[in-house]
Amino acid sequence: MDTLSRRTKTMAAAVVTGPGTIEVRQTELPHPGKGQVRIRLEGSGVCASNLTPWSGPEWMTFPTEPGGLGHEGWGVIDAVGEDVQGFAPGERVAALSYHAYAEHDLADVSAVVKLPPALDGVPFPAEPLGCAMNIFRRAEIKPGQVVAIIGIGFLGALLTQLASRAGASVIAISRRPFSLDVARRMGAAEVIEMDDHWQIIEKVKALTQGRFCDRVIEAVGKQWPLDLAAELTCERGRLIVAGYHQDGPRQINMQLWNWRGIDVINAHERDPAVYLQGMREAVDGVVAGRLDPSSLYTHRYPLERLDEALDATRDRPDGFLKALVTYA
Template sequence: MRIAALHGRQSFAIEEAPVPSIRPGEVLVRVVVSGVCASELEPWVEGPPAGEVRYPGHEVSGVVASVGEEVTSLVLGDRVGVWVTERGFAEYVAVRAAYCFPAGDGPLDLALAEPIACSVNAVEAADVRLGDDVLVIGAGFMGNLVQRLAALRGPRRLIVADARADALERARKLGATHVVDVTRESLPDVVRTLTDGRGADITFECTGTQSALTTCGDTTRMSGTIAIVGYHQGAERSLPLAYWNWMAFRIVNAHFRDLAVILRGMSVGMRLLSSGVLSMEGLVTHRFPLERIDEAFATLRDKPDGFVKAVITFPDE
């Protein structure tokens, strides 16, 4: 089988590797789509340490190609979203059956169970309640998912902020009650105006940047919640912690490492997706074959107009 191996800075090689063998309780999944995640961008830009080769890829969906002993929950041909931590940019992955979730009848390139789970868990951890005023800073892929899931909780205001006109237009079409172009308006002023001077009950930071993180403290009401959804890479971040302490913010780190939490998020997310309650329509905008994986990562880095999410696609036999 073919698999993408990261050898150096911005340099994948496509290698041949044996198809993984499966053990009891496992299945072999033929990969149809593997998403390109922002958490893998910096490792691609910087490259692995000298002499190391890495095999990234963790946003996999595909079709069950072989079933191991003791597996009763899946059969050949089942379409699934999969939990893996690496080696996802490959034609096959071997995975425990318990880590596979039904993808329904929709396109598999939209059945990205892992990022959907991240968004489900972020919204649940932030505890959006009926009538809340919610702010989403960042209208990229994760921001769009958070927006759609938060809307299911029945907020009064669902405000989305970004610096890109195309992203704001997309957020508007996804049902934002208000959008804010941060290059033209003061986000804290707009939020205060829309929330009777109080500030947002919950602010989701979905950009992974220092400026957005700082702004959260100016948009959130006293004793409100700041949920850090963006993946913060690179330089260390700084916060006016004395002010944040005084404001009594509840800070939610919306990144999860507990496997049970991750798997529950995947189960919930795929149930919402496969039933049509959650739509991923329009959120995957760029598709690349495995041979063009470096181009896919460059597209994520450069974010051309209209970009939301890039995926690597494999032939769907």
């Protein structure tokens, strides 16, 4: 069933035409195939994983497909394809789709979650919220544990909130004073400026009476934070890699990892069903009050200013945590 196409056959979509440049074009309205829904998008989150293709590496092909790179959309279903059950036009949903920098996108029903009335009017980039829930689950954080979180951006702030509300004592480590203030608001017991490697180690050692941390979540995606994370993990502790390490190989101190008996968790999921599980848990968590991301959406842009949103995600001006692109 496709009611909108009776009135219009085009939509606005952003096209990345080259490194650091976009155009918003009128393009053909997509039609849902078997097992798909079409979503009239209200908005999409801007993901840091976009920054590498945005910079124009050799392997990148321009122009992108209309709406390409966007994958954190939410909105209202306006058409359903063949054999779709359990979803209907008019229902508000969030989805893991792949052309969400546009007014409409298609998504397989296996990648769509319903948004209950309690979330009416609330922006909901479900993919990063679901990632936070999946990382938290993989970390196996328990009451009374000491948890260090390295890197307080959007993801680190969410994990600080989840861990502190689970009864853990959180040590938040970040380079920006603004981020440390956010960590305090999210429930961190201690905050440490990320400036000097050995001073940070000594501060955490003192805070933990020499034991270090039961769980350490690395949420930056660079070599130094990964090195630091290992140093802060206690014997038989768990190091959780949440940073997006896609800019080159890494070296590790295997001697330290081995000697301390560290469990290392790569928290990047690749199973679509696990993505969906995390997204559902995020919906439940926000409705129940276990997770409140509302103050972390710091910057909002219309679609025609997507380039500014991507630049802000790269440059992280003071006060920046998460950009949303919203559509009228």
